[in-house]
Amino acid sequence: MTITSEELIQGLDDLPSLPAVVMELLGSIDQEDIDISVLAKKVSADQALTAKTLRLANSSAFGLVKATTIQQAMTYLGFQSTRNLILAAAMTGCFPSGRCPSFDDKAFWRLSIATAACARVLARHMRFNQDVAFTAGLLHGIGRLVLVTRYPEQYDTVLRERKRLDGDLLDTEQAVLGVDHLLAGAALAEHWQFSGTMQQAIAFYHAPETPGAGFLATIVHVANAVAHALDLAGDADELVPSVSSVAWTALGLPEEVWLHVFRETELQFEEMTAILMA
């Protein structure tokens, strides 16, 4: 079968829906005149989401001062950071699967959280926006969720075929479905009105040397490779993808800094998975 990109985009409305307030947060990414107190109240109405967000906000990776309400977290951490934490807390609980037995959603989120943690650490070293890097790292593989939710049986074939060939996931997706998760992720990012930088990072994290891909794509590319190499997904068949020498050079970090990055990635990963995967 071959899925056209038109079909893919039409089907995006069928995806398991996120809580209404999360959709509102996604839509507010480039808005400046947003009423924070109204949003904080709406998020607070969802107790599970609030609890998870606050635990994340109070984890050692983010805060030192203890926030006990969403409003406080927004005061201490700022609106942008808090919004990204709410998204992280909401996203990791969504997209239940089941019709695609080969898809391991635990391993998927573990890899996503590891990539997010590493992207955040790398961003700090590169003096890049850490919140944006964290969110891009967390959502870089979101296209896989689109495909597994929309086409569970066919995606099961993709995963079994990839395992049999021990080959590249993107190639197998293209061969079986006619689309890959980069296209699906970019379509969803556009549908959810992510910023242009975020859309580019999701579309080009596999090929960060593409002209116009942006530096965020470089960070996510390397963070993803590190997450695989540190073996954090907990997948016995783990495979390290190709590593772009252009992206590696662009970061320009010496070995002692890398060892530091690995250590901090693992520490943040442990703490965040304990909160997000609980």
Added chain:
Amino acid sequence: MSDDHAMVPVTQLEPGMVLSDELLDNNGLVLLAKGAVLSEATIASLQRHHIEAVPVARVEAHRAPDEQAVVARLDHLFRQHDLDDDHDWAAKLLRRYVEDYRLERQVAP
């Protein structure tokens, strides 16, 4: 003071250390919860708060990594990479660094 923790001066803290007790500021507000894992950022904040020493949990005896197992797993993770191929040098470096990290080798700055 019990055996399971030690007061460590802020200047000697390292990322990854775990607080054995909650940490209060001068006003009695909780700065860090018991069990919090210290990061570079939190250590810097402690210095900004003029805190001198904090209670850190003692870790169990350190076990040396199993070199053979580490190398075998890395061989498996990087099985699709040709490490003799000069075009794949970034993957080669990543692998070497992860190996140094796992085997806790000392790296000269």
